Amino acid sequence: MNTSSRIRLSEFAVEALVRVAGFSTIGFVLLIFLFLLREGIPVFLQVPLDNLFGTRWYPTFDFFGTLPLILGSLLITFSAIVIALPLGVAAAVFVREVAPNWAREILKPMIEVLAGIPSVVLGFFGMSLVAPLIRTTLGVPTGLTAFTGALILAYMALPTLISVAEDALDSVPKSYRDASLAMGATQWQTIWRVVVPAARSGILTAVMLGMGRAIGETMAVMMVTGNAARMPTTLDSLFRPVRTMTATVAAEMGEVAQGSTHYHALFGIGIILFLITFLINLAAASAIFQKRRRGGLR
Amino acid sequence: MNQPTIQPTNQPTNPKIRIEHVSYTYDDKTVLRDVTLAVPAHAVTVFLGPAGSGKSTLLRLINRLNDVLDHTRLDGRIFLDDQDIYARGVAVSDLRRRVGMVFALPLPLPGTIRENILYGPRLAGLRDRGRQEEIVVRCLTQAALWDEVKDRLDSPAVSMSGGQQQRLCIARSLALEPEVLLLDEPTSGLDPISTSKVEESLFELKQQYTIIIVPHSVQQAARVADHAAFFLTGELVEYRPGRELFTAPRDRRTEDYITGRFG
Numbered sequence: 297m298n299t300s301s302r303i304r305l306s307e308f309a310v311e312a313l314v315r316v317a318g319f320s321t322i323g324f325v326l327l328i329f330l331f332l333l334r335e336g337i338p339v340f341l342q343v344p345l346d347n348l349f350g351t352r353w354y355p356t357f358d359f360f361g362t363l364p365l366i367l368g369s370l371l372i373t374f375s376a377i378v379i380a381l382p383l384g385v386a387a388a389v390f391v392r393e394v395a396p397n398w399a400r401e402i403l404k405p406m407i408e409v410l411a412g413i414p415s416v417v418l419g420f421f422g423m424s425l426v427a428p429l430i431r432t433t434l435g436v437p438t439g440l441t442a443f444t445g446a447l448i449l450a451y452m453a454l455p456t457l458i459s460v461a462e463d464a465l466d467s468v469p470k471s472y473r474d475a476s477l478a479m480g481a482t483q484w485q486t487i488w489r490v491v492v493p494a495a496r497s498g499i500l501t502a503v504m505l506g507m508g509r510a511i512g513e514t515m516a517v518m519m520v521t522g523n524a525a526r527m528p529t530t531l532d533s534l535f536r537p538v539r540t541m542t543a544t545v546a547a548e549m550g551e552v553a554q555g556s557t558h559y560h561a562l563f564g565i566g567i568i569l570f571l572i573t574f575l576i577n578l579a580a581a582s583a584i585f586q587k588r589r590r591g592g593l594r
Numbered sequence: 595m596n597q598p599t600i601q602p603t604n605q606p607t608n609p610k611i612r613i614e615h616v617s618y619t620y621d622d623k624t625v626l627r628d629v630t631l632a633v634p635a636h637a638v639t640v641f642l643g644p645a646g647s648g649k650s651t652l653l654r655l656i657n658r659l660n661d662v663l664d665h666t667r668l669d670g671r672i673f674l675d676d677q678d679i680y681a682r683g684v685a686v687s688d689l690r691r692r693v694g695m696v697f698a699l700p701l702p703l704p705g706t707i708r709e710n711i712l713y714g715p716r717l718a719g720l721r722d723r724g725r726q727e728e729i730v731v732r733c734l735t736q737a738a739l740w741d742e743v744k745d746r747l748d749s750p751a752v753s754m755s756g757g758q759q760q761r762l763c764i765a766r767s768l769a770l771e772p773e774v775l776l777l778d779e780p781t782s783g784l785d786p787i788s789t790s791k792v793e794e795s796l797f798e799l800k801q802q803y804t805i806i807i808v809p810h811s812v813q814q815a816a817r818v819a820d821h822a823a824f825f826l827t828g829e830l831v832e833y834r835p836g837r838e839l840f841t842a843p844r845d846r847r848t849e850d851y852i853t854g855r856f857g
């Protein structure tokens with residue numbers, strides 16, 4: 297065999313390998329999705345919708361109301377974002393715009409390390425330190441509340457939020473800063489009125505990524521939120537225990553009889569969770585897409 | 595190598611800006627060497643020279659835009675109306691309001707046309723609606739842009755053409771009623787028609803402002819210059835009234851440059 301045909305053969309082999317890898321990834325995603333649908337769809341057929349979207353989740357008595365779980369997840373996710381967004385943007389601004397070079401060199405890897413802390417460790421931290429603190433300072437019966445979960449989730453979302461927001465700030469051309477400074481703006485005025493607005497689509501992406509991470513988070517949330525499946529509709533709900541969709545699936549999947557309505561209901565929750573995450577990602581993508589099309593800022 | 599700079603014969607008696615023995619270094623690279631010149635008021639002065647000769651750097655020094663850079667060194671002094679602008683106690687924001695700057699790339703800030711014009715005045719604390727309206731009309735008119743955009747002041751600034759965006763940037767600098775206007779190759783990205791509009795507006799503006807411009811070509815320099823300074827690798831080679839410098843350069847290097855023999 298001469299060299300050129302050997303090269304052609306190895307070329308072919310590599311290409312085939314890459315193609316198999318690519319297609320099998322798509323295949324696996326599809327398979328998981330199909331499996332989720334197969335195991336979850338039955339509950340939508342077996343349980344009437346007013347039960348399924350009712351306010352009570354007592355599977356032992358055939359109450360499969362997922363509403364408290366959905367609202368629980370949304371409550372702590374949104375609270376977490378409300379906490380994390382100002383902190384994250386402020387931190388990103390500090391790291392990118394204000395901190396001297398040596399501080400930036402230390403801060404950036406530290407933020408990366410933060411992202412790597414296992415969620416069970418954060419859950420433990422929440423249980424043993426944050427929860428007692430909340431119980432004593434707020435005088436509530438238990439420290440395992442939606443707010444505790446939101447704090448921990450905010451903490452978990454922060455590293456991603458900071459890095460992505462920082463990249464967005466970094467991609468604002470230096471000339472924007474010059475243009476603003478040249479008009480007599482101070483450094484702070486330039487940051488808040490020009491650099492941050494110019495980076496807002498990137499910051500929005502950061503928020504969406506953080507939300508995606510928060511709503512799917514399980515372990516830490518299960519450890520610190522008290523897991524009471526009550527409707528979080530009263531004003532004080534933030535400071536009462538809640539239960540999320542993820543915590544429910546994780547806690548009950550081990551004990552449920554395979555093929556039972558309860559089993560299918562847990563997969564049904566999986567489908568709902570998937571839909572919500574999908575919608576969040578879609579919203580993020582379309583926000584970015586619109587921005588691009590308007591030919592606006594990077 | 596330091597030939598004496600040829601200074602203008604009609605040294606302005608009352609210069610707006612005086613640059614005295616300015617040298618400047620980035621890291622270890624010296625980009626301006628002992629530059630001394632006086633910029634007359636109410637005239638267009640051009641800074642001419644090949645790329646890398648330090649023209650932009652000198653402009654940025656005049657409104658202290660390089661203050662944020664680390665590892666730089668400035669020697670010499672720069673005076674605006676006999677006030678040393680690098681003296682202790684000079685408020686940089688105030689200085690930059692008196693010395694406006696327009697850059698090579700048109701850079702609308704986020705927001706509408708109106709918001710762009712009012713960015714500076716609002717920062718300076720202007721709230722009065724009527725005054726704001728006046729400023730918008732005045733600046734857009736001065737920058738020869740009013741007729742084109744008067745019906746869409748509230749549309750995004752990025753929706754304008756490149757030439758309009760650049761005139762918007764000029765208008766934006768005028769909003770602060772600066773005394774000096776620095777323009778760094780303001781027409782380098784523009785088509786010939788937009789370019790001539792910008793040049794025309796310079797003739798209007800010099801009645802009221804002191805203008806320093808880095809032109810994007812020798813031809814443009816010759817068209818707009820009342821006074822011309824030729825820079826080469828950080829040195830001021832020759833500085834004289836524009837007509838003299840372009841028709842009868844005294845230094846060999848100036849002549850080579852303006853006749854296109856190098857650079």
Ligand SMILES: Nc1ncnc2c1ncn2[C@@H]1O[C@H](COP(=O)(O)OP(=O)(O)O)[C@@H](O)[C@H]1O
Nearest residue numbers: 620625643644645646647648649650651652663
């Ligand atoms: N921020 C900076 N850091 C380091 N070097 C710079 C910086 N800005 C300009 N320079 C260098 O200074 C020299 C002069 O640049 P500049 O003032 O932009 O010249 P011109 O405007 O005449 O082309 C160039 O060699 C350039 O590489």
Ligand SMILES: [Mg+2]
Nearest residue numbers: 649650651778
């Ligand atoms: Mg330049």
